[in-house]
Amino acid sequence: MGFSNIMDSNSYSPDQPLDPATESLIAARERMLGRSYRLFYERPVHLVRGVGTRLYDADGACYLDAYNNVASVGHCHPHVVESVGRQLATLNTHTRYLHNGIVDYSERLLATMPDEIGQVMYACTGSEVNDLALRVAETHTGATGVIITTDAYHGNTAAVTAISPSIGGATSMGPHVRAVPPPDSYRTATEELAGRFATDVGAAIEDLQAAGNGVSCLIVDTIFSSDGIYADPSVLAPAVELVRRAGGVFIADEVQPGFARTGAAMWGFLRHGVVPDLVTMGKPMGNGLPIAAMAARSEVLEAFANGVPYFNTFGGNPVTVAAAAAVLDVLEDEKLLVNAAEVGGQLRDDLAALAGDHPRIGDVRGAGLYIGVEIISDTGEPDRAAARAVVNAMRERRVLISVCGHDGNVLKIRPPLVFSDSDVDWFCTEFAAVLASSF
Amino acid sequence: MGFSNIMDSNSYSPDQPLDPATESLIAARERMLGRSYRLFYERPVHLVRGVGTRLYDADGACYLDAYNNVASVGHCHPHVVESVGRQLATLNTHTRYLHNGIVDYSERLLATMPDEIGQVMYACTGSEVNDLALRVAETHTGATGVIITTDAYHGNTAAVTAISPSIGGATSMGPHVRAVPPPDSYRTATEELAGRFATDVGAAIEDLQAAGNGVSCLIVDTIFSSDGIYADPSVLAPAVELVRRAGGVFIADEVQPGFARTGAAMWGFLRHGVVPDLVTMGKPMGNGLPIAAMAARSEVLEAFANGVPYFNTFGGNPVTVAAAAAVLDVLEDEKLLVNAAEVGGQLRDDLAALAGDHPRIGDVRGAGLYIGVEIISDTGEPDRAAARAVVNAMRERRVLISVCGHDGNVLKIRPPLVFSDSDVDWFCTEFAAVLASSF
Numbered sequence: 076m077g078f079s080n081i082m083d084s085n086s087y088s089p090d091q092p093l094d095p096a097t098e099s100l101i102a103a104r105e106r107m108l109g110r111s112y113r114l115f116y117e118r119p120v121h122l123v124r125g126v127g128t129r130l131y132d133a134d135g136a137c138y139l140d141a142y143n144n145v146a147s148v149g150h151c152h153p154h155v156v157e158s159v160g161r162q163l164a165t166l167n168t169h170t171r172y173l174h175n176g177i178v179d180y181s182e183r184l185l186a187t188m189p190d191e192i193g194q195v196m197y198a199c200t201g202s203e204v205n206d207l208a209l210r211v212a213e214t215h216t217g218a219t220g221v222i223i224t225t226d227a228y229h230g231n232t233a234a235v236t237a238i239s240p241s242i243g244g245a246t247s248m249g250p251h252v253r254a255v256p257p258p259d260s261y262r263t264a265t266e267e268l269a270g271r272f273a274t275d276v277g278a279a280i281e282d283l284q285a286a287g288n289g290v291s292c293l294i295v296d297t298i299f300s301s302d303g304i305y306a307d308p309s310v311l312a313p314a315v316e317l318v319r320r321a322g323g324v325f326i327a328d329e330v331q332p333g334f335a336r337t338g339a340a341m342w343g344f345l346r347h348g349v350v351p352d353l354v355t356m357g358k359p360m361g362n363g364l365p366i367a368a369m370a371a372r373s374e375v376l377e378a379f380a381n382g383v384p385y386f387n388t389f390g391g392n393p394v395t396v397a398a399a400a401a402v403l404d405v406l407e408d409e410k411l412l413v414n415a416a417e418v419g420g421q422l423r424d425d426l427a428a429l430a431g432d433h434p435r436i437g438d439v440r441g442a443g444l445y446i447g448v449e450i451i452s453d454t455g456e457p458d459r460a461a462a463r464a465v466v467n468a469m470r471e472r473r474v475l476i477s478v479c480g481h482d483g484n485v486l487k488i489r490p491p492l493v494f495s496d497s498d499v500d501w502f503c504t505e506f507a508a509v510l511a512s513s514f
Numbered sequence: 515m516g517f518s519n520i521m522d523s524n525s526y527s528p529d530q531p532l533d534p535a536t537e538s539l540i541a542a543r544e545r546m547l548g549r550s551y552r553l554f555y556e557r558p559v560h561l562v563r564g565v566g567t568r569l570y571d572a573d574g575a576c577y578l579d580a581y582n583n584v585a586s587v588g589h590c591h592p593h594v595v596e597s598v599g600r601q602l603a604t605l606n607t608h609t610r611y612l613h614n615g616i617v618d619y620s621e622r623l624l625a626t627m628p629d630e631i632g633q634v635m636y637a638c639t640g641s642e643v644n645d646l647a648l649r650v651a652e653t654h655t656g657a658t659g660v661i662i663t664t665d666a667y668h669g670n671t672a673a674v675t676a677i678s679p680s681i682g683g684a685t686s687m688g689p690h691v692r693a694v695p696p697p698d699s700y701r702t703a704t705e706e707l708a709g710r711f712a713t714d715v716g717a718a719i720e721d722l723q724a725a726g727n728g729v730s731c732l733i734v735d736t737i738f739s740s741d742g743i744y745a746d747p748s749v750l751a752p753a754v755e756l757v758r759r760a761g762g763v764f765i766a767d768e769v770q771p772g773f774a775r776t777g778a779a780m781w782g783f784l785r786h787g788v789v790p791d792l793v794t795m796g797k798p799m800g801n802g803l804p805i806a807a808m809a810a811r812s813e814v815l816e817a818f819a820n821g822v823p824y825f826n827t828f829g830g831n832p833v834t835v836a837a838a839a840a841v842l843d844v845l846e847d848e849k850l851l852v853n854a855a856e857v858g859g860q861l862r863d864d865l866a867a868l869a870g871d872h873p874r875i876g877d878v879r880g881a882g883l884y885i886g887v888e889i890i891s892d893t894g895e896p897d898r899a900a901a902r903a904v905v906n907a908m909r910e911r912r913v914l915i916s917v918c919g920h921d922g923n924v925l926k927i928r929p930p931l932v933f934s935d936s937d938v939d940w941f942c943t944e945f946a947a948v949l950a951s952s953f
Contacts, residue, residue: 106633108620109812109816111818111823112824122612125606151603160595160598160602164592167802168561168589171552172560174560181542182546195547196550196551200828209672233645233648243823244823245653363833365805377549379550387639
């Protein structure tokens with residue numbers, strides 16, 4: 076097992092042999108990087124260039140990127156390249172000196188949040204800010220219990236690995252952690268989603284209290300990415316209310332749904348009508364430069380901030396902040412929130428139309444440009460093998476996607492937000508061909 | 515308390531008032547970033563530009579940077595700027611696709627290590643790789659006990675905060691951690707350093723075994739940065755031998771001494787004649803871009819790598835690796851290892867000469883361009899207040915340094931490795947003036 080919900084493969088035993096250059100690169104990786112490193116696809120892709128939604132391999136072949144949410148404003152966006160290059164040539168120090176960059180950016184970032192959320196701290200990765208958020212919650216509440224979803228992924232440090240059961244392998248959930256099923260919109264009636272989630276969270280609260288942990292926090296990815304992409308809105312409020320009544324806080328992990336991905340709002344939690352206590356963000360924040368942040372209600376942050384000095388060498392440095400500011404510029408200038416809604420809606424409609432002819436597609440769901448397509452067997456069961464086959468067939472047709480979900484059977488379609496109508500046509504043409512030849 | 519060994523100040527109550535622009539920046543930081551953020555100096559510095567060993571503030575004043583080890587090949591080095599800019603405009607994805615950058619860099623990096631160390635994994639920060647190294651050690655040994663030095667600093671995640679007592683504040687060492695005094699070359703005879711350190715580590719081993727933790731690892735910064743900069747060579751081998759006999763591994767934290775800083779070797783552990791099991795590195799690796807790595811003996815990494823999938827979104831991505839490769843280029847092209855030895859030696863000699871006339875300087879020590887100057891009272895005790903006064907007086911003369919050590923009385927002099935002979939003269943001229951007016 077291990078990252079069962081991620082489309083990886085160390086078993087590239089393709090029908091066609093790989094070319095010698097690729098084989099040699101793979102051998103060098105295995106020798107020097109070790110077995111923790113995985114490659115996508117039965118035939119791994121050797122990339123050399125990217126622009127917008129396009130990626131190019133070493134042979135010059137062009138791929139449609141329908142997977143990468145880090146290069147969210149498009150691969151190698153010139154405004155990001157130029158902003159970073161200029162700052163890199165000017166100054167790059169750290170937060171123990173004064174610099175306008177971090178202050179100006181913080182103003183802009185916090186302006187996208189509800190008024191209650193007034194402070195922000197910077198790090199380099201989503202793992203780091205989730206690790207930090209757990210500590211802030213624990214300091215604020217005096218409790219240790221953490222509630223997550225069944226197939227949560229929150230990062231790779233020791234502390235967040237313990238709340239990331241989707242990693243699998245030899246990792247295990249911490250004894251202070253309780254997992255509840257995500258709001259599975261495919262197998263649960265819409266009107267029952269919020270109540271059922273709250274009931275499960277309530278049971279977890281009781282269990283944590285009985286165990287003496289108390290409730291530190293509920294932390295969820297607000298579009299339930301690794302759980303299988305569940306995008307129904309207005310699901311979280313009753314559960315969050317229960318957590319707060321038990322003395323805990325709510326952490327919205329916006330590493331994936333944040334920065335306009337869902338098309339409906341800048342942040343996934345806004346779709347749920349809740350104001351979190353802590354908000355974590357990362358991946359698309361700097362379009363590939365390592366920057367992440369934790370925004371907070373100041374009263375929740377206070378006990379930690381007063382008690383614990385925190386310094387992150389690269390966190391909030393001028394260059395990564397320049398990248399992040401450029402991303403905000405592009406989101407605004409190119410109206411990518413609207414684009415995510417419109418183009419994502421078109422893609423979902425087109426996929427739903429294809430699904431009508433294909434009983435092996437159980438569900439098409441999502442929000443904006445975060446779309447899940449559930450692949451099922453003839454008997455309606457999750458079909459991991461078929462989903463993998465679709466992903467590999469798409470790769471052979473040079474369209475990059477992956478899978479997610481408890482059973483690894485949900486196609487994960489999550490392109491750069493500059494995805495266009497013609498990209499939708501391209502995607503659906505290849506997808507229709509794969510469906511026609513696969514089932 | 516809290517980072518007592520770091521020259522920070524939230525108490526900027528200077529004799530001269532700050533200018534309004536600076537006051538406004540500080541107020542904005544306090545409002546939006548919160549109290550975990552600290553600023554250097556009684557009068558914080560507002561930087562806008564850097565080049566080589568020079569930093570410039572918003573008023574155009576020029577500072578000599580004798581502190582920043584991240585911009586190790588010099589602020590805004592054109593080769594780094596150009597390499598990063600080119601890669602940023604070309605491609606920036608992640609390690610689940612094949613890319614030459616990470617493979618070529620890994621070859622070069624591992625070539626600087628002893629043959630026993632054959633694998634490497636990438637992350638974004640020193641905190642992340644130390645967190646990872648603890649997990650690798652625990653998986654390999656099946657034990658949980660960690661031995662550190664009294665004022666260790668290994669980073670800011672939950673797991674490494676528990677082995678970083680120098681952070682202070684409300685943080686505390688984990689129950690699985692034992693701290694031993696660093697090899698204090700100022701208060702211990704040279705010939706006793708290795709034996710005394712081994713004796714203390716031996717006692718920690720017995721204590722961890724008695725507590726049922728067993729010994730997972732000894733982890734030290736090989737120049738004992740936060741402990742106060744203890745640079746005597748050939749100190750570690752007997753302690754490492756004891757740790758290995760107890761089933762534990764040795765982790766060399768090279769985040770600060772690594773990448774030629776000590777002038778004697780690429781890595782601090784080489785000065786001690788030991789081959790670590792795991793080596794962590796970060797800060798100067800990408801000259802300010804967030805990249806960090808953990809190198810390993812493959813047999814020590816094996817159990818973790820086979821059992822635990824590890825993915826770090828930005829870790830080892832093409833852009834940060836381009837920065838790291840450019841840093842290696844500059845280290846080689848500009849012969850910065852030799853420069854660190856020669857210029858650092860000159861600086862130590864000049865400081866030692868000044869110390870001869872100043873009884874308040876108890877010790878001048880270090881290796882290469884990592885130098886500690888111990889400030890003591892008339893009665894020979896560590897003098898924290900006097901050290902702070904010197905650092906602030908140097909800042910008023912536009913030379914940037916800081917402090918470290920258990921008592922916060924050791925001046926930390928750690929400039930970019932492109933420090934020149936004329937920078938040494940500049941530094942010593944200002945330092946002599948500060949000494950003359952301070953004592």
